[in-house]
Amino acid sequence: MLIPSHASWPFQDDWYVIDLVKEYTNVDFNITSVDTEGFSEKLNLTMASGELPDLIYLVGNAAVQQYGPQGAFINILDYIDQMPNFKAWYEENTQYALNFMSADGALYQFPEQGVDETNRRGWLYRADVFEELGLEAPTNKDEFYDVLVKLKEAYPNSYPLAFRSFAGALTQLNMIAPSWGTTFIDTGDNRFLGYDYDSGEWSFGPTSPEFKEMLEFYNKLYEEGLLLPNFLTIDTKGWQDVIANSDSFITIDYLSRIDFFNSSMRETDPDFTFAYMAPPAFGEKGVDKFAFSAKGVYGFVVSSQTKHLDEVLAYIDWMYSDEGRELLTWGRPDELYNEAADGTRTWKNFTAAADMKQNTGLETFGFYQLYNFDGELATFTEECRAATEEARNYDLAQQPILAYNEEEQEVVNTIGLNIQTFVNEQISKFMLGERSFDTWDAYVDEVNSLGLDKLKAIHESSYARVLAAQQG
Incomplete structure (x- = not known):
């Protein structure tokens, strides 16, 4: 073996x-x-x-x-x-x-x-700081922004929102995008488009109006000092230090981080409480749900x-x-x-x-x-167990994992990779303000010109085999 x-x-x-x-x-x-x-x-x-x-x-x-x-x-x-x-x-x-x-x-x-x-992730926040400031967990975009502003006012040297693992693959957008009513799928299983189970259609999230709305929001947070400025490059150790030092108060990560931080930080600060936050619904078409991560x-x-x-x-x-x-x-x-x-x-x-x-x-x-995941849950604190059980209520359906034949894989390895690389570069520029949102329509045309229709077609053909196998 x-x-x-x-x-x-x-x-x-x-x-x-x-x-x-x-x-x-x-x-x-x-x-x-x-x-x-x-x-x-x-x-x-x-x-x-x-x-x-x-x-x-x-x-x-x-x-x-x-x-x-x-x-x-x-x-x-x-x-x-x-x-x-x-x-x-x-x-x-x-x-x-x-x-x-x-x-x-x-x-x-x-x-x-x-x-x-064990891979389950979600929004996490400093519940003790929220209680100290009389803040409620946000449920929508406006409340989320208002909370960040109030945190910044109370802690002027802080950057209230922090992310990690954005470098390269922009991983956190996989988790964030569905709450805005769109998708961003840039993971190791070679999927680039999202599947809508209601309509039965595949769509490319990063060129949608909802995706633009999301990027505009995070660019605003970046410009106003509400988002950690090095969110695109910070490594895990740096991110841990930011949370532990109370330089940031809201993030996305594995739910097991609740015990990771609380167990160590409470040795010096008994009130330190890292907790699960139900996902807010962002934007006009947003939902209070989270991408399936388990x-x-x-x-x-x-x-x-x-x-x-x-x-x-x-x-x-x-x-x-x-x-x-x-x-x-x-x-x-x-x-x-x-x-x-x-x-x-x-x-x-x-x-x-x-x-x-x-x-x-x-x-x-x-x-x-x-x-039986109860075996690992038995090692969690009651706080982390309760967070895991609550988070399950906000799961969206798992996106299909596709398998490509040789011809389809060639499209993924060429057109797919070119689109992935280009989109990641442009998303970073939009979020950092290095590319104007006035050029969004041009960006969409640029993505389409890279062969997006061919990439969509292989998703459809691959998933058709999944549906046929399911019916069989």
Whole structure:
């Protein structure tokens, strides 16, 4: 088995989870683990060698789309009747599984479900500062602006709104745009247009009137000193310092940041309270919703060369069983956790997810397919658990994850990349005031001239295969 090893909980060959799996399944592993930073290189070398391990755990679907149609991995659907637990899960979760399908209609990667909840993000704010100033959490654009102004008045040296991860991919716009009634999809799964489930149409958000309205707003905040001036370049450490030093009070990030900041800052400031803020509805067509962020594409692929196919399929099928999900979430009954009369479980020795992973190997790459996220929630404070549960109420539908055939992929790699690069550059200029909004119509024409219609067409053709597979 080849697996990535996360730097925050590096693989250990004496992990509890390895003994657990061996006890319940009689599987004995020969594991090659590679740090996530070097995993792609190792994977490419492994694929080039032609000597594949029985199982490879992959994060993302790029390698699946590249090597699966070449025959490197089995098509899971050809063996579904050998896996009763997986078959039952698949029949109940077919729409979710379609996110893992390849352009040739095959399913090469076993879909993970549950751990992706750890990626959930949302608006976060300093509730203690709001209380100090008598401020209410904003619910729309005007209230949001007014709150930033009042924060600036109270803390003149501050920049009330801060973002991180804007550099390069402008990542936070993925989260922000839907609340303005538009989309910005610039993520690693090669999607550039957004899908409207009501109209059944694909549209390109960054040329829409709503997108212009959004950029004008953030440019205004930038010009008035309400937005952190280096939001396009600040790294994670710099962003952490800004929040911790009370230089900024509102941001977007992973909900787990609530515990990250509160646990450390309350050692010196007991009142410090980083909290979840329900998403405001921005703009004329805005909604009080947030882009679906509890997502990820993870899971095993099985080598088509394996000499242990029946054993491999039996093992993975166990991971889709109720027993497998239970054990790979909590461990052996009552061993690592306490259970209250109402069924609520708490870890005996772990108060942070990282500690649980480091010490047991539970919830680490290669040791889950289905996961009960209550296992990680049990490491959260009540504040963070409540935030996670509340945030689920504001989810928009997950955007489709598309798989392109060779011809479509060529369009993505050429026209798509050119559009992506150009749009990111121009968005940055608009937000910083380096390009006038008077030139917006010219900008739209410039984007269209790069071949946007062809990019839209491949989204439509790719998604048509998803719909056909769903109906089938």
